[in-house]
Amino acid sequence: IGNSQNENDLRVYGRISANSNWVELTGVTIDVEGNTSDGVGCITITNQNALLWGKPEFVEFQTIPTNGAYHLESFVMNNENYLFISNSYKQATTSYSTDSKLYKWNGSQFSHQQSIATHLATDSQFFEINGEYYLAVSNQYNGSTYEIDSYAYKWNNTSFTEFQTFASYGGMDWEFFIMDGLEYLGLINHRTDSDYNAPNIIYQWANNTLVEYQSIPGSGSSDMEFFIINDEKYIAVANLYTSTTSNEQDSFIYKWNGSLFTKIQSISTNGANDWESLQIGDLTFLIASNSQSNSTKLVDSKIYKWNGTSFVEFQSIATQGAYDSKSFVIDGETYLVFANSANDSTQDNRPSPLYKWNGKTFVQTQTIYTNGAYFWDNFTIDGKNYLAVANNATDATSDINSTIYKWTGNSQFILTSDSLDNTFFDISTIVDQTAQEDSSITNINFTVTSGTSPITITASSSDTGIVSNENITITGSGGSYTISISPIDNASGFVSININAIDANGITAT
Structure with a gap:
């Protein structure tokens, strides 16, 4: 279906088979609110009934065995596609010291490439500087202390090898960004062994290494997000938990003043695990994934809109222990998915909702069932769109599969008169x-x-x-x-x- 230059003129094209040419059809009427029991809409083409079939959605494509998967990072090196999964806990050995793993696309799916020893790994960040590839991995806890090192690894054309060590305190998140031609790497520290006041550190690339540039106060911080509005640079820091055992606290927005980031706004959040920035046309949004209040995990996550001077609440999304959100664009349409980790009783089979921007607001378009979902990532391979989720745990175990989903593509009309078999009756793969x-x-x-x-x-x-x-x-x-x-x-x-x-x-x- 394609729109002509007149936005009120909808043209419909058809073809006899998958290999024939598309031709414009005449005598067409459309009722998108039609017989949805047989499809997602109905159509009449020269007195023949047809159905709008194959609603575009994500369908399960590949499962990968993981151990308390906390984060996924997709990236491209030398025109090859990779996926790194940060594992946090291995149920079989009851250990926080478990390998995180690098996978490589083999032409049809991801296969294991390398294992890296980690300790409750919570995040990874791929980045490139001067043609060299790096991967930073945060370690949070080894079973006895939160005050353990995190690492940056460098690609040697066959594997990642240790490049630089960072003193971290319950390492939680990395954020790589470039300002005025200079490279920076932010490290979010969640806690020390005694409190949740560990400072967050921004490093700057200098003399072939990353050196500490700025320290930002933390309060059980969980995430850093860098974004630009009208050439002005900002970071948002999500605060998850305080030393006073409270999830109900402020998260902060900082603005670059030419030499440092300075606080410009406080936003009330409930166990904020993630910030996601999003640009749609000339609109800038910031999404807070709220994981829990002091009493429940059934708290709304919030979408905030920039009004020219600050972020104001724009839309509330019902979520269940939300750990993450991810925005992406497919065929010019903007989508937003939330990782719902748990309600107040279970992590099992939680509905993680996918939303689509309709020009005015975000509306739900699909539900994907997940198990303790902690993170989403979206990527494209050979023109196909994929969505991967890090499933952290069921109620019984953290040794479960994480899942990659594949986008089915755009909808098509299929003539009912040509459907004498089970064309419209199907079981998902x-x-x-x-x-x-x-x-x-x-x-x-x-x-x-x-x-x-x-x-x-x-x-x-x-x-x-x-x-x-x-x-x-x-x-x-x-x-x-x-x-x-x-x-x-x-x-x-x-x-x-x-x-x-x-x-x-x-x-x-x-």
Whole structure:
């Protein structure tokens, strides 16, 4: 669908097959509020009914085993795509000292490239200076002290090797930025062993190393965000927790005065874990991810808008223990996703919402279910858009998968008269799953699209010697379902689980 120069003139194009040319169609009427049980809208083309099908969304693409994943960092080196995952805790060894891992895109998915020893790693920051590649990794806690070093690593064309050591205090976040041709790296320190007043440090690149440039007071700080408005430079610092056991405290905005950052605004936050800056046209927004008040994790996160002199509240988003937000643009549309880590009772299967800017406000367009989500990252490979989440933990364990999702692309119209099979009745894709012997796989989300109610869903195992049909459980309704699988004791191997759906008209989907 394309708009002509007249914004009120909507043109519709069609093609016979995926390989044929698109041609403009005539005699078209559109009802986007139409039969949504069969799609996300309906259309009439010369008296033939058609459906707006394939609503653009993110679908599961790859899972990666992680150990208390806290952060993901996607980047490109020498035209190769990489993903670094900061792991914080390994349940199997009950240890905060666990490797964080670098993955490389192999043409079809990410594969493991390198492991780096870390201690409750909370963040990483990739940056380039003078054609050299670096990766800073923050360590927060080794099981006995928060006063441990964090490191910057340098790429040697095959792996990252230790380059510089930084004294850190519950290291929480890195932020790399460039001002007036000079490179800076900010380090957020969350706490010392005795209190939450650890200073935050900004380093400047000089003489082939990073040297301390400015110290900024901290209050259980968690994040730093650099941004520019009308050529003026700013940083926002999120404060999570104080020594007086309070999550309800101010976070701060600082402005560059030519030599230092100085405080210009205080914003009341509730356990702020992250700041995200966002530019849409001539509008500048700042998003605070609030994780909890003193009494509940069910607190709103806030979107603030720059009014020319300060940030004012613009929109409130209902969140559950929000740890992060991420903004990105696809096909000229701006999106914003929140990482909901937990409500007041569970981390399991939490709805992390995706919002889209409609020209006036952010409206929810998709829900992605996550487990203790701590961070999102968006990236593009070969023209395809991906969204990755760091799943920190379920209620039972931190040794769980983090997930990469792939954007399905734009919607298309499909003629109903050409759909004599199950074109409009479909089960979403579930990527391959891996489990240790005698361990269950639980709460795998999938959707059943369309179909005439009632819909009957069954599942069967290709090898009942590994997984019996009785040990497959499906729950859910209204198109959203979960499947849990328990293998037979001491059994191992590969097995396919087939999910079948039959609607009231006898149409099937597999």
